[in-house]
Amino acid sequence: MATISHFLLLFVGAALINNILLTRFIGLCSFFGISNSMNTAFGMSAAVIFVMMMASTTTWLVWKFLLFPLNLGEFLYIPAFILIIAALVQFVEMYLRKYSPALYRAMGIYLPLITTNCAVLAAATEVAKPGFFKMAMAYNYTLGEALVYALGVSVGYGFALLTFTALRERLDIAPVPRVLKGNPMSFITAGLLSLAYVGLAGWFGL
Amino acid sequence: MTEMNEGTTRLSVASSPHIVAPTTCTNIMLWVVAALAPAAIWSMISIGWPAVLVFTLCIGSALATEAAWNAIAKKPQTLSDGSALVTGVLLAMCMPPMLPWWMSLFAGFIAIALGKMIFGGLGWNLFNPALVGRAFVLMSWAGVLSKLSDKGWFHTLDVPATGSLDAISGATRLAVAAADRAASGGYGFSLAAQYQPLLWRNLEGSLGEVSAALLILGGLVLLAKGIIDWRIPAGYIGAMAALSWIFGSDPIFNVLAGGVLLGAFFMATDYVSSPMTKNGKLVFGIGCGVFNAVGRFFGPSPESTTFAILFMNGLAPLIDKMFTPRTFGWVKSDEE
Amino acid sequence: MKEWLRVFRAGLSIDNPLTVLMIGLCATLAVSSQVEGSLFMGIAVIFVLVMSNALISVLRKLIPSQVRIPIFIVIIASFVTVVDLFLKAFFPPIYAVLGIWIPLIVVNCIILGRAEAFAYHNKVWLSVADGLGMGVGFSLVLVGLAFIREFFGAGKIELLGATILKMPTGYAPPTILMMFPGAFILFGFVVAFVRWLNERSTDRKVA
Amino acid sequence: MKSNALRLIIPVVLTCMAAAAGLSATYTITAPLIAAQDKAAEEAALKSVLPEADAFEAVDAAMLASAQEAVGDSKVSAIYRALDGNGELIGWGLKVGSRGYGGYVDMVWGLDRDGKVTDLTILTMNETPGLGTRIKTEPGFLEQYRGLPGGFTEKDVKKLDMISGATKSSRAVRNSGIAVSVVYEAVLKAAGEVR
Amino acid sequence: MLLTVLKAMAALASLGVIAASMLALASWKFHVEVDPRVEAVASALPGANCGACGNPSCFAVAEAIVEGTMPVTACVAGGKSVAEAVASLMGSDSCDVVAVISLRHCGGGTSAARSYEYGGVQSCNAVAKLAGGALVCSSGCFGYGDCVRACPFDAMSLDERGLPVVDIAKCTGCGICVRECPRGQIGLLELVAENAPVAVRCNAHNKAKERKASCSACCIACKKCEKECPEDAIHVIDMLAVVDYDKCTGCGTCVSVCPQNCIDVYAGASNSVAVDGAGKTALAESVALGAAAED
């Protein structure tokens, strides 16, 4: 029971209370770029969930069994982790191109940008080398915790992305002042949405 | 356009239908104001001039902002639709009586400018304008607000008072209850004994919390007039009560205390920022209640109405998408 | 010579990474709560951008396109690590402020974006000019944003331990400017303002 | 196919090796500097909470581990013995991190031989400026922890005030204090170092 | 020192091997053949996804062109330049595209009588559905600008009299406005060659007397233009002056003799003419269509 509630809290904390997009400013480029259609947002969320789970598992293993034992963590973790993520993302991209051309076309240039999605790097680094990104829910993650955390972060990413996409559908047809049309208004809306997320701060002491 | 045949009367032609229901937008907004009026006036009577000042400044600033915006943007004046008035009144009602005058003005400005007009005016805003104004002030001057109680006036707002450096005396009943619960797991006073003051005359809190009974009265009027749908308040209050009970507190106290009633009847039911589908409304209401209750019992502050509703406002378009009604005739067999 | 100037200036204005291209937002919004941190962040980004652009441009003929992304990213990550270690060793207080965001420079879309879009296809000197232009364009907006946020949101500006600007006493700074919602909203207005300026200048050219 | 694959792999590997070489070189050069900086910062902090001490000596890893085990959620990252000019033990310095609003708030606590809190300071934090940062700037807030008597308990700490509006940040300080009390009770006392 | 370097190199290199072999595997296993010509053609098209050609998107057109199901001139909107670009990409060189622009045959606007007070959606298609439209004239322009809104190239705007004018520089002759106009079928808007010199601003075929009552700016079928035209290029056919653009030289005689001022110099023509006659010289310089002087 205690374990279940522990994992549940970890998940809720990562997904909602410390939502990576709206309370941490991480992963924003694709957030604004891809939130213009529900289908793409859905595809992107799925891709991020998938990549984040894979990446976190891999970085956790690499840290645990390679960098930490060899004492290379301090200066090698950035290239090592990002290399893993980049390769993974490109692999997924090629896979999609082959087996789901529609999704591939819909996501366009944004799939390669998962590589530069800070969210993935941040979450993957967080589980391996906790505390650094100050998103810490714990000082150390077991593999199980790492997976739950990564799932939480990516589901939170998807949730915020879908929420925002639905908001933007209304925003895009709204008669906003011309200079604010498009991106500026998206930022302002994201600001108001993140204002709502402020209310989640500190829940369950997370 | 009439230069060609001046003098001849032309018939008027428009698309059917040619008759309309008497309810207008202004009408609806004025009913909302009317429903709020007893509670608002009673709060001014009970608290006195500071409350009158907050009301005046919030409403004035809201109206002035809307008028100015329209003038600058060279758009037709929209004050007559009454929505800015509603925003102003609601904004004042969720503010503490000792709010510095400049904050009242700022809140009114933000509520209308950033909460509504920037989206294109009435009908396009994504969040409840009054709550945007309130949350903005709250986030901007939490420090200043939290010190209001120093002045011997009412302590209020979402700013948690638990274990404050100041004596707890100015805190709201809700805050005291939350502090007791946090310290000892129980309550240092009888929650049931609080029903009467909360219903009739509760000076510790924001202006809209003075009399729960008058808020309920206003809400019932709106329900009876068909202006608001029962699903949102029912979902909200129902979820709040149920969760309070589950978390081992007094459901009635928790519904009466804080901003729940104001939120459930007047804020969450804002047409523009809530879902339009019937099931969506119920889900929205329940969502507000759950957020509010969980925030109240497990969050840092016992009040979370503002953020509960703002959060659900953000979700409203998604909820609407999920509960799109089935078009008549689109029966299952038709999908092949 | 002229070519580079054009490339450099593009980064400042028409291709400004922040206000026009909308990339590299995460760090911008997060770091811009303090002028000091923003300055160092800007310098770090310029360094990484110029160095990686230069190196990638040098190596561009040797990099097979299928694996270009991993290679780019390893190169960028190395420069970022250098910055990271350097700040840690010489400017610990700055590092304490920026700590989290330095590694995230790796995934700052500007850098990989420029590597992909520019350095991989252009000569070394042009790539350097592009990196410089982009970096300076980024830093200008970043520091500008930070100035507004810190000055109005905290009521004063501190640089290397000294207060260089201060609001009059009695000013109650709206802390929302220092927080996430404020950053988003302010940035929205900044983007709109830049757009308005651009439109006005093109209008004037036409008229 | 094979040669094609190699054509892809070799550049990556070469880049990786070059990067690794460069970075390890940089690291080797900067590592001592970083260590020195860290040490200086920590010493300064320790000195500020235990002004009478002349030298600080870290406790062994086992002791640190048992301290960490005892406190649970907060993190005890270092425990120092404070020594005076004669090498006499005059107190302890504890570096404790506990969760605030924007991540961990790292604090240094000084205890004297009796376990009384001599002083405390915030080393690093990432709290909301103007709100969470009031834990540092609010007059009287940190001061109320100063002078907590030896053997103070969780209950004693919880009696102290919080800053309204900055609950989460205040709670980080409170939890930090609780962690110190636990370490004092479970580790330092158990080790028999307490007078 | 050396050990660290070696360890680091080994560690990162092994990760590099793994990553690169994954990608090598992927590029072999997941290889997709995309016709590079589709991409090339797509990038040559305007990308406005206007639908004038009847396809949902420019990319679909590119695919159709490459498949050969549509000609290289498929893009109506792109005009000659695009057609040539596409043709060169596709390796065919013959393309016969006449540059066309849209022309309005009505000068009514505020001079046209209204038949009723209208309220509702400000759209020509909406008003056309109500009692035959709010104009007494059964062939004139309603002036709510459905064509303006429909134009994918932002080439149309409403002038101060509520009549659409075409920015010749932007108009591609895609014909969307003609299709969108509820009276496009009866000739209110027409596509003409880009160098058409003059335009008749009336579309009515009913009796001259009737139409004079409904609009003060209409063609009254007086045949003055027909008589005066030195090229025999303008005729009153079915009660309305019609220009034969094959013969018209743009001399401007008809413009100056028309008592109703309902013939206009079409100033976008390359051979823009100076026009004699009181107050009409300025016409030659006017950029937009429909700048006919009003009484």
Added chain:
Amino acid sequence: MSKAAFRGGVHPPEHKEATAALPIEWMPVPARLVVPMSQHLGAPCAPLVAAGDRVRRGQVIGSVDAMVSAPIHSPVDGEVTSVGTCLTAGGMRVPCVNITPDAEQDLASFEPVPDGDVRATVRGAGIVGLGGATFPSAVKLSPPKGVDVGTVILNGCECEPYLTCDHRLMVESADRVIAGAKIMAETIGAKRVVIGVEENKPDAIAALRAAAGEGIEVRSLVTRYPQGAEKQLIWAFLKTEVPHGKLPAAAGALVHNVATAAAIADAVELRKPLTERVVTVTGRVARPGNYRVLLGTLVSDLIEHAGGFSGDVGRVVAGGPMTGPALADLDVPIAKGTSGIVVFGPDEIAPLVEGDQPCIRCGRCSEGCPMFLQPYLIATHANRRDWTSAGLFHPVDCIECGVCSYSCPTRRPLLQLIRLAKAAAMAKGAKL
């Protein structure tokens, strides 16, 4: 028996009291008749006569060889003045035959419809849905093969405000209605006949019940607009939805207006072609009432017969105020589908709007929509001319009842926008 109803709808003020109690009276033959060649849904008829021809009352003067159509008969003995075009009440310009009636008229005599079976007779008599839809009745009586229509529903709801012509007809000619119902049920082999009347017409219900024999149910319905809409009426009685894109026959029901039933009875039993109908004239006229009017009578003549205008006139509507088209010109003829002429003062009608009123998302439109559409969404997209987005929300299912526009507090022209979206969607190939 519990009162049947549909889901959604509104209840506008009825305003029926002015004419509900007045018996139907004949309007005298006017001095001129303009008989439009298109008085039905479907292809217009071609005139069969020329200027100068003598015509007999009941003589076919226009016909067309299309499946969905109905011939047009001369309503009078007289002379064809000319063949030209006229504007219909719906705003269409169609061919017409102008007739100058003879001074002496015997309205009791007419050219009989040629002998034939029921369907041929109904077709030959030119009978169309008299409720306003003007769908040729003979087509309705010929359901596709394999479709079993078990129920004939007669629509006596008259849910439109102001109108009372069907009400009076049911009161005065209940036997004709019942006779028509029996003929129809027999023709298509339906086992059940239900007549639905809104509960605000108790006298009509009583008259029908008295006239109804065995096996004919007369049921009262909740008074709510649009109770008389075909799909909603079927739902009210049978609780089945007519599937999207299908005819009511697919739901096992056939719906006819009561006036159509009476006309069918006249055609089959008396071989009488359709040459006149009952029209409610009400609102700001001196003598409101229900008049039996020859088809082709000009609205201006009818209004004059009703005593002319009595006060300021803002709008004249042909039909009920919820669905009827507004007239720009009063010289348009009464056609088979014209159930009423309602004259409104300028203060009685919906205000004229520009079309850009904001949606406050109150949800009244979708709450009232009997088709469960989301009118505000369709309209919002339509207002931006985004037909693709608008098309996603099923505008083609709209029955154009007008409930959405009626209930909109900001007076958005929702129905008009939905009509545009519907037209755009149908142009793209969406089916009704």
